[in-house]
Every structure is written in structure tokens, then in C-alpha cells.
Amino acid sequence: MPTRAGSLALAAGVVALGSAVGAGQAAEPHEGQLAAAAPAAQTAPVVAGSEELTFPRSGVGSEAAPAAAPAPVEPAGKASAPAPPAKALAAPLAQLRLTSPFGPRASPFGGAAEMHTGADFGAGCSTPVLAAGAGTVSEAGWHPYGGGNRIVIDHGNGLKTTYNHLASIGVSIGQAVAIGQRVAGVGSTGASTGCHLHFEVLLGGQTVNPMGFI
Numbered sequence: 140m141p142t143r144a145g146s147l148a149l150a151a152g153v154v155a156l157g158s159a160v161g162a163g164q165a166a167e168p169h170e171g172q173l174a175a176a177a178p179a180a181q182t183a184p185v186v187a188g189s190e191e192l193t194f195p196r197s198g199v200g201s202e203a204a205p206a207a208a209p210a211p212v213e214p215a216g217k218a219s220a221p222a223p224p225a226k227a228l229a230a231p232l233a234q235l236r237l238t239s240p241f242g243p244r245a246s247p248f249g250g251a252a253e254m255h256t257g258a259d260f261g262a263g264c265s266t267p268v269l270a271a272g273a274g275t276v277s278e279a280g281w282h283p284y285g286g287g288n289r290i291v292i293d294h295g296n297g298l299k300t301t302y303n304h305l306a307s308i309g310v311s312i313g314q315a316v317a318i319g320q321r322v323a324g325v326g327s328t329g330a331s332t333g334c335h336l337h338f339e340v341l342l343g344g345q346t347v348n349p350m351g352f353i
């Protein structure tokens with residue numbers, strides 16, 4: 140009796156084990172389907188993951204760098220470079236009549252070619268000479284190198300203007316002047332052959348073509 144019961148119990152245990160195995164075998168196809176679905180699910184997340192990885196990269200690479208950096212920087216650099224100097228100064232005379240431009244030229248006194256360091260504007264003697272920009276008078280007096288009566292106005296930021304061959308000087312060193320203010324009268328003092336204004340623009344101590352500033 141106890142033996143049968145034990146065998147029954149053992150058989151039940153085998154059946155239970157068999158059912159357990161059967162359940163395990165039955166569960167394998169599900170795992171297999173899951174495994175079969177898993178590759179599909181893995182490929183899907185992988186594709187989706189790669190798309191997500193590619194999308195942010197292209198988004199960061201194209202939107203952030205090219206759109207933000209070159210677009211605003213280049214127009215700002217191009218606009219800030221030529222614009223301020225071109226509009227920095229005003230005409231030093233009410234009417235400009237260019238008689239000799241800036242640059243190399245034959246000397247009006249003969250001899251070898253020279254560098255004309257400014258622009259000559261023809262004007263009647265004592266015609267009002269106007270400050271080309273606001274600033275401070277840094278020189279006012281006789282120029283021993285041909286300028287005659289000469290005024291230099293410092294406009295700041297390395298920008299200066301000079302007015303030469305003046306008949307009269309109406310300002311003094313250290314005086315603040317406004318743009319368009321009368322500072323002198325046209326003359327023919329110094330190395331000059333007639334009443335005219337020799338007008339110079341200096342950037343960082345170097346003479347440049349004044350016509351680009353007025």
C-alpha cells in the first residue's frame with residue numbers, strides 16, 4: 140500500500156514533471172516566437188535607434204553649426220568693415236573740386252615722382268575749411284615739411300585728418316571740434332602753387348585715400 144502510494148506519488152511526480160517539461164516545451168515555441176519576434180523587434184529598434192542617432196547628429200551638424208555660425212558672422216563682418224570708415228567723415232569744404240588725387244604723381248615742382256599723401260581740392264583763398272569729423276585738435280601751426288599752416292584733428296580709433304596750406308587757423312591745440320565746424324581758411328602757405336586745400340586722412344599713422352571716407 141505505502142509502496143503503491145509512493146509509486147503513485149512518484150508517478151504523479153513524473154506526470155507533474157512531464158507536464159512541467161511539457162509546459163517547458165510548450166513554452167519554448169512561445170519563447171521561439173518571442174525570439175523570432177525579438178529579432179524583428181531588435182531590428183526595428185536598431186533601425187529606429189540608428190535613425191534617431193542619425194537624426195540628432197544631422198540636426199546638430201547642419202542646424203547648429205552652419206545656420207548659427209556663418210550666417211550672422213559673415214554679414215556682420217562684411218558690413219562692419221567697409222561701412223563705418225566710408226561714413227566716418229564729411230567733406231572738408233562746402234564744395235569739393237578735386238584737382239589732384241591721392242597717390243603717386245609727378246611733382247608739381249619738378250623732379251622725381253612723389254607720393255601725394257592727400258587729396259587737393261581747389262578753392263578760393265580764405266574759403267571756410269570744415270572739420271571732417273568730430274574730434275580734438277592735436278596740431279595747429281606751421282608745418283616745416285611743406286604743409287604751411289596746418290591743422291590735425293584726432294577723431295579717435297586711430298583716425299586723423301590734416302588740413303594744409305591754410306591762410307588762417309581758427310582753432311588751437313587741445314580744442315574739441317564738431318563735424319562741419321569751421322576751423323580754418325583755405326590758403327597757399329608752405330609748398331603750394333596756389334590757394335587749395337591739401338586734405339589728408341590717416342589711419343593708424345598711415346595716409347590713405349581720403350575719397351574713400353568723404
Ligand SMILES: [Zn+2]
Binds near residue numbers: 255258336
Ligand atoms: Zn596736395
